[in-house]
Amino acid sequence: MTDLLTLSDLTVRRGDCPVVDHVSLTVRGGEFVGLIGPNGAGKTTLMRGALGLLPATGHSSLAALPARDRARAAAWLPQMREIAWPVDVETVVALGRTPHIGARGLSDADRAEVDKALHWLDLDAFRHRTATQLSGGEQARVLIARTLAQGAPLVLADEPIAGLDPAHQIATMQVFRDLADQGRAVIASLHDLGLAARLCTRLVLLGQGRVVAEGAPRDVLTEANLREVFHLRAHYADTPDGPVFQPLEVIR
């Protein structure tokens, strides 16, 4: 599979303090990478730095691209869910086609991508509803659909499943996994380690801006890593239903 993102020694500073500290990472097609770590570990900053939305040192293959090419190479779902105007759901999702549309507006191919994204996120019935009048979780799904409609081979998503009901959390994670299985790639910052363990192909554990561990979920969610980085004790088991991970208690 092709490399969709290459970071080498990416460093993002806020003042003198490095928030992301010499991170090197390669993401290939077919991967669903879960970016995990406690609050303030640098997950959001790493993704924004990789996209070139923040000034960074080191190299990012995405940040090096011209703006329009980058928008075709990678889609970005920010943590802040913002829909500023009372536009309808279809319009929001169609904004994902911005890097593709020419002077004539949306083509039939663009509309097909929008339809596909709406269907993926179970939003067919919401198409003509006003996006700002939907609930927070529904708006989150609309914005995920917008990100998918962009049709980029790589999707970066910042806490995409926060605020969704359990069924839609699993469904959304499954959509990301399906994307990976189709040869695209997803990098998502996640706090639900249980879902991350079940659906991600690889986990990257960040602590204080550095990559502490990366690899298959079972190799990252080890007792030592959880204790050191998350201050947690947890239960991890491989069952016939797949891996089951449950945090148990805080270690002080």
Next chain:
Amino acid sequence: MRYGALLILLSGLVALLFCASLLIGPAALGFGESVQALLSGKGEAAVLVMREIRLPRALLGVMLGASLGLSGAAMQGYLRNPLAEPGLIGVSSSAALGAVLALQTGLAAAFALALPLMALAGAVISVLLLLMLAGPRGSSLTLILAGIAVSAFAGALTSLVLNLSPNPYAAAEIVFWMLGSLSDRSFTHVWLALPFMAAGAALLATLARGLDALTLGEDAAQALGISLSRLRLVLVAGVAASIGAGVAVAGAVGFIGLVVPHLLRPLVGARPGRLLAASALGGAAMLLAADIAVRLITPDRDLKLGVLTALVGAPLFLHLIYKTRREGL
């Protein structure tokens, strides 16, 4: 309503009001006489009234209204705030300061174009100051803060000029000028404002896609391939050219840039890109209507256009806020 139909409807409204504006005035000309004078140039006095007084006034009404509506829609789209208005970046108060200085120093009396040219100079200086304060990149917040600072400073200097004015007549003249009006304007004003307003409109018209993308926030828009620093530069230049020229030829006419986008937003499905063209047409229609009303309400006293737009605009805006609140948005 379909977008195309809306634009055609608004264009029709503008055309209708433009004709009405041509036919209304203190010189009692019949309908046939007016049209004949305008088109064929027959009848000395009527030709003068139609071609030198009413036609430039109506043209300025269309230009100024369109500039105000378009700039208002662009500012609201960029700031993602329905309370934004073109004056927010300080261009109008700085242009007004330039004009006030021209009046105060007597330059305006000595040389007819001194006032609009000084106003344009004020607008240019304020834009340079604004861009210097707000920096090359950064969020929309820094732009608003810099705009408020520039606006407040220009306002303070205008007050200072009034305060220190030794001549009460000059002070009264300044105050009346600042109320905004289209009366006694000539084709000189049209030709002076037209290139700036046309350039401003051309710049702002390119922003539609970027403003649409900004619906999702600055971060998402940037990741969709929109260059925010370029968008901001084009926005500031476009608004400054439109509004600076507007203040230069007509004084300060408020509320159009605030109310028109707000009024038309539901009709374009709230899409900021589509709102640009609709607001330009809507602004032209509203300003023409206001300028006609000014002449009809008090034919013998010079009611100022800016006073009327504020008188009508403020309650209309309150009504809109009330409606928005009731819908729970």
